[in-house]
Amino acid sequence: MKYAYYPGCSLESGSAAYDVSVRAVMQCLGAQLDELDDWNCCGATEYFTQHELVALSVIARNLALVDKQYDQLVAPCAACFLNLKKTDKLMADDPKLKAHVNEALGAGGLSYKPGTVRVRHLLDVLYTDIGENKLRQMTKRPLAGLRIAPYYGCQVVRPLNGFDNTEYPMKMDELFTWLGAEVVDYPVKAHCCGGHMTQISEPQAFELIRRLLQSAQDYKADVIVCICPMCQLNLDAYQSRVNSEFDKSFNLPVLFLTQLVGIALGLDWKKVGIGKEIVSAEPVLRQRLLSGAGA
Amino acid sequence: MAEKVGVYVCHCGSNIAGKVNVEEVAKWAGENLQDVAVSRDYKFMCSSLGQKMIEDDIRGEGLTRVVVAACSPHLHEKTFRRACTNAGLNPYLLDMTNIREHCSWVHRDMDSATLKAKSLVSAAVSRVKFQEPLEPTYVDVNPATLVIGGGIAGLQATLELADAGYHVYLVERSPSIGGHMAQFDKTFPTLDCSACILTPKMSEAGQHENVTLLTYSEIESVKGSVGNFEVKVRKKARRVDYDACTGCGICIEKCPRKVVDTEFEAGLGFRKAIYTPFPQAVPRVPVIDADSCIWFQRQKCRACEKLCPTDAIKFDQEDETLTLNVGNIILATGWKPFECRDIPQYGYGRLANVYTSLEFERLCNAAGPTNGKIVLRDGKTEPQSVAIIHCVGSRDVRHNEYCSGICCMASLKFGHLVLEKTKANVYSFYIDMRTNQKGYEEFYQRLLEEGMHFVRGKVSEITDAARMPNEQGKLIIQCEDTLMGRQRRIPVDMVVLMGALEPQSDAKEMGLKCGISCSMQGFFTERHPKLDPVATMTDGIFVAGACQGPKDIPASVAQGAAAAARVQGMITKGKVMVEPVVAKINEEACSGCRICNNICPYNAIEYDAERGVSHIITALCKGCGTCVSACPASVISGAHFSDQQIDAEIEGVLWDVIRPKSAVVSAN
Ligand SMILES: Cc1cc2nc3c(=O)[nH]c(=O)nc-3n(C[C@H](O)[C@H](O)[C@H](O)COP(=O)(O)OP(=O)(O)OC[C@H]3O[C@@H](n4cnc5c(N)ncnc54)[C@H](O)[C@@H]3O)c2cc1C
Ligand code: SF4
Ligand code: SF4
Numbered sequence: 001m002k003y004a005y006y007p008g009c010s011l012e013s014g015s016a017a018y019d020v021s022v023r024a025v026m027q028c029l030g031a032q033l034d035e036l037d038d039w040n041c042c043g044a045t046e047y048f049t050q051h052e053l054v055a056l057s058v059i060a061r062n063l064a065l066v067d068k069q070y071d072q073l074v075a076p077c078a079a080c081f082l083n084l085k086k087t088d089k090l091m092a093d094d095p096k097l098k099a100h101v102n103e104a105l106g107a108g109g110l111s112y113k114p115g116t117v118r119v120r121h122l123l124d125v126l127y128t129d130i131g132e133n134k135l136r137q138m139t140k141r142p143l144a145g146l147r148i149a150p151y152y153g154c155q156v157v158r159p160l161n162g163f164d165n166t167e168y169p170m171k172m173d174e175l176f177t178w179l180g181a182e183v184v185d186y187p188v189k190a191h192c193c194g195g196h197m198t199q200i201s202e203p204q205a206f207e208l209i210r211r212l213l214q215s216a217q218d219y220k221a222d223v224i225v226c227i228c229p230m231c232q233l234n235l236d237a238y239q240s241r242v243n244s245e246f247d248k249s250f251n252l253p254v255l256f257l258t259q260l261v262g263i264a265l266g267l268d269w270k271k272v273g274i275g276k277e278i279v280s281a282e283p284v285l286r287q288r289l290l291s292g293a294g295a
Numbered sequence: 296m297a298e299k300v301g302v303y304v305c306h307c308g309s310n311i312a313g314k315v316n317v318e319e320v321a322k323w324a325g326e327n328l329q330d331v332a333v334s335r336d337y338k339f340m341c342s343s344l345g346q347k348m349i350e351d352d353i354r355g356e357g358l359t360r361v362v363v364a365a366c367s368p369h370l371h372e373k374t375f376r377r378a379c380t381n382a383g384l385n386p387y388l389l390d391m392t393n394i395r396e397h398c399s400w401v402h403r404d405m406d407s408a409t410l411k412a413k414s415l416v417s418a419a420v421s422r423v424k425f426q427e428p429l430e431p432t433y434v435d436v437n438p439a440t441l442v443i444g445g446g447i448a449g450l451q452a453t454l455e456l457a458d459a460g461y462h463v464y465l466v467e468r469s470p471s472i473g474g475h476m477a478q479f480d481k482t483f484p485t486l487d488c489s490a491c492i493l494t495p496k497m498s499e500a501g502q503h504e505n506v507t508l509l510t511y512s513e514i515e516s517v518k519g520s521v522g523n524f525e526v527k528v529r530k531k532a533r534r535v536d537y538d539a540c541t542g543c544g545i546c547i548e549k550c551p552r553k554v555v556d557t558e559f560e561a562g563l564g565f566r567k568a569i570y571t572p573f574p575q576a577v578p579r580v581p582v583i584d585a586d587s588c589i590w591f592q593r594q595k596c597r598a599c600e601k602l603c604p605t606d607a608i609k610f611d612q613e614d615e616t617l618t619l620n621v622g623n624i625i626l627a628t629g630w631k632p633f634e635c636r637d638i639p640q641y642g643y644g645r646l647a648n649v650y651t652s653l654e655f656e657r658l659c660n661a662a663g664p665t666n667g668k669i670v671l672r673d674g675k676t677e678p679q680s681v682a683i684i685h686c687v688g689s690r691d692v693r694h695n696e697y698c699s700g701i702c703c704m705a706s707l708k709f710g711h712l713v714l715e716k717t718k719a720n721v722y723s724f725y726i727d728m729r730t731n732q733k734g735y736e737e738f739y740q741r742l743l744e745e746g747m748h749f750v751r752g753k754v755s756e757i758t759d760a761a762r763m764p765n766e767q768g769k770l771i772i773q774c775e776d777t778l779m780g781r782q783r784r785i786p787v788d789m790v791v792l793m794g795a796l797e798p799q800s801d802a803k804e805m806g807l808k809c810g811i812s813c814s815m816q817g818f819f820t821e822r823h824p825k826l827d828p829v830a831t832m833t834d835g836i837f838v839a840g841a842c843q844g845p846k847d848i849p850a851s852v853a854q855g856a857a858a859a860a861r862v863q864g865m866i867t868k869g870k871v872m873v874e875p876v877v878a879k880i881n882e883e884a885c886s887g888c889r890i891c892n893n894i895c896p897y898n899a900i901e902y903d904a905e906r907g908v909s910h911i912i913t914a915l916c917k918g919c920g921t922c923v924s925a926c927p928a929s930v931i932s933g934a935h936f937s938d939q940q941i942d943a944e945i946e947g948v949l950w951d952v953i954r955p956k957s958a959v960v961s962a963n
Contacts, residue, residue, distance in 0.1 A: 167756075168639030185645060187758040215760040 001129060003120070004070035005033035006062060008080040009041045010229035015077075017273025018229060021258035022076050022122060024272055028265050029130050029138065033074065036065055042083040044230075045195060056097070057104035059087040063119075064105050064112040076122040076258070078155035078228035085119040085160055121156055123227050123257060124163040127171045135178045140266030142180030146288040148260065149184040149221035150176060151212065153231040154192040172225065172257065179264040186219040188212055193234045206242050209234050213242065213250045222284045224254045232256060236278045253281035263289070298424045299332040301358040302416060303349055305340035305365035307395055314399035316409045320364070323413055328420045332356055341371050346378040353382035360388050360426070362419040364412065366395040369832070370823070385428035387875070387935060392419040414948050421947030425940045429875035434914060436522040437622035438866045441466065443514060443805075446474020447848055448840025449627030450496050451855030452862075457505035459863055464619050465500060466528055467510045469558070471576035473497050474629055478559060478653060480660040480667065482848060483708040484738035490662070494575045501577035511582055515616065517624065517808045518898065519915065521835025522871045526619045532612040534583035535569070539607035542579030546599035546608065547571070554587045561653040564664035569599050569608075573662070583610075623835045623862040626819060627855060628805060630841040633688035633695070633794035640756045641687065641792055646770060647672040649757060649790045652705060659712045669716050671789060678719050678788035682772050683709055684754050685725040688795035695795045697816055699845040702793035703729040707738055709791060710747040722748045722785060724774055732847065750785070752777045757790055796845040809836050818844045829858040834871065837861055876918035876935045882908045884930040891922040891931065 011019035047055035075081040092114035150172035197205035226232040236254040262272035306312035325334030376386035402408040445467035479489035515527040552568035559572040568588040589596035600608040635643035661667035688694040769786035798817035822830040837858040840851035887907040899915035
């Protein structure tokens, strides 16, 4: 198994824990991830509001950079995944657009033929390509006793995701049951975290974050697991603000998918970035996973 | 002697003439095609005046062949064949070419469509000259009829035929007849009790001297054709002797094994390992479900056997296969409910107090698991508010695009029952209110007056994630109210999902057995959606009720009766024509390789071991031509589809390529 890897900007900075855990987990599972050479930012949601053609061209540059030896590009960030996938699809559906984008890419000596690179989200790769058997076999420290609330967010569930139910996703739920965890089937797992709303209007953003934390807590989750850096940031970094705004005392660690998969695979906690989160996960992990693995 | 061909090009109002220049086609054919003696166009060829035109020409002009360029032969070939017969011309000397479905309806450009129509007419004229007069044969119609499915549609058909004095075999797969209607409490719009109108019909069918009831039985295979079908039916082992059992029910009472009844009680109630689906079941003879019976699972118990006063329990009974000979078959296999779990955001199976419509029917039913009390899953709490969600799995491109037709009315019925039986508020979340049958709109008005709340908009989500204090512990319906133009959240205690009516999961298979097709959605296809709604493309096979498309009880009953009337017509006539379009083996040249024997889909080819040749049983052959193309020695020919005829047809289509250029120019 060999994939081109597109980490995305967040994984180079605030969400480094995601990046290190993705690399560690995939190596442990024997899947080769080769980072795309000279990749650029996908523009998140911002570029699209400015100029669609520019936004698409910026994204398409990454697709054009994928070397012929790879037919799949893996993105761990839900926003990057969506943007890459969307661009490929829009170019395939609209020959005029394809021509425009390629004109832009041509300035840098590049071009992209839609359909040549299959864009995958990391969750899909773990769920489908690695699969149940392998993950069960490789589990060294089952997550038994840990109540996990999988949080999908609103980007990975868009209609073209191609691997999970777009209204009520379940793939991460299933995956964690393979690893022995107690999965919390809570209702807001595909609701929006507010994205960049914190920068625009705090009251709105905090209310959206509160709903997610509240529901996870109502369902007695120990940790929330994210597959998007933005979601993780909002739920983790703003948790104390939400507590003071709404007079709450949420204390819910928010981790990335691969951090917990890594723990289950028996990787060293530090190696998968445990400790980088703001609401510390260690107490609950120690308590639930008993004999204090690694660390 | 040269043939004299008459060509008749139909306008079909503007259906054909709107896209094909029919006058030009007729004129062109008359001037350019060899052996055409007359060529005319006419507004409606199928009308009596059109037919008369053809008849007059056959007589007056001495036509020896006729070509009609009009609609599909499915629709009017019979009409024009009759016109030929009337005028003394063998009907198989007619060729009908389709310039409507195959031409005017599928093209935009008039010039191209006209050119194509010319090609089709040219093909027909070339072909028709090689057609041969054929004589149809007639066979007797077996007056017995098979009805498959014992829901209300099948019951109606059965009783109509039986009362008219004809024998009916009624085959039902479940242990009792009655269908879905047996599960209901009241029926819209009149609110009469479902059992009171259904059970008399069930017992009548059960006791009728002209009805052989075969419940707990499956159709294995259907062979033969109209007038004479041979049907194999597998009677599944009941493990109870049908004749010895008196239906006293003591076995059921004493059976220690109780299981959840996922069928009749829709998962809300229980039944025993030995059971009849409901007390009024017909027949009253129970069945033993081996998967739950203690004896079959652990070789213990046999309580039923010990207690049965007539020694009717037969643990070693096995499936039995019967062969039925019937003249006609009516399919009335009904519908199955949409799987509500396929819309996970509505929470069915996850949120306890979300119900399916069939569950709710059982909840309302006085004979149901709660004796008709509308209560939450805890079995005691009466809801203070109930939401009824329309179009679950209907009118939704992700599931079924069609409207299920009955669920708006069933929602109103539920609304009425909730208001009658509880103090709850009832909300209907609808997209459009579809109440367009007799008495239906009035029922809707009645519910408006009774105080049911109506919210127009599709529900996006049903959740237990409360945001406000008044939402705590409730199910919240999130939806866009398209009349207010606002998002709304309405907290309720109970939700009913009005799932779509879907075709049975084995409808395709059943259709294949009987030689009929299904629509894209999977409902059986009728011969004509307007003019022949209960017949099918296969003679002798009829459809009735919800297996043909979602419909209510009145429409199902009407179709059941209509299908019975059609069958009676066949029986009274006594004989059916068998098309002479059959294959023929030149036995002199047959090498006896037997390749054709197994590939005939109708098993119409027999091998004569003594003479070492294969031969065709004409009565079974449908003229499909499979053997014709398979024979390595090319010694099978298909009447009405000879090589010569097909070759001529192809040459005709290619008139503008084969002929010199000048002809093409003059043709345009
Ligand atoms: C919640 C709900 C409420 C409704 N309420 C009303 C109402 O109040 N009034 C109204 O007019 N309509 C109502 N309807 C519609 C009604 O259910 C249908 O009109 C009716 O059931 C159609 O009857 P049917 O005989 O065609 O099919 P069914 O009732 O489905 O009967 C089909 C029978 O065929 C049998 N069968 C299936 N496949 C085979 C096979 N291969 N071999 C042998 N047997 C087979 C089945 O076991 C069944 O007994 C309601 C529908 C729903 C969903
Ligand atoms: S033998 Fe089976 S059916 Fe008979 S009473 Fe026992 S469990 Fe019930
Ligand atoms: S009848 Fe009403 S509820 Fe049923 S599918 Fe049609 S519109 Fe929807």
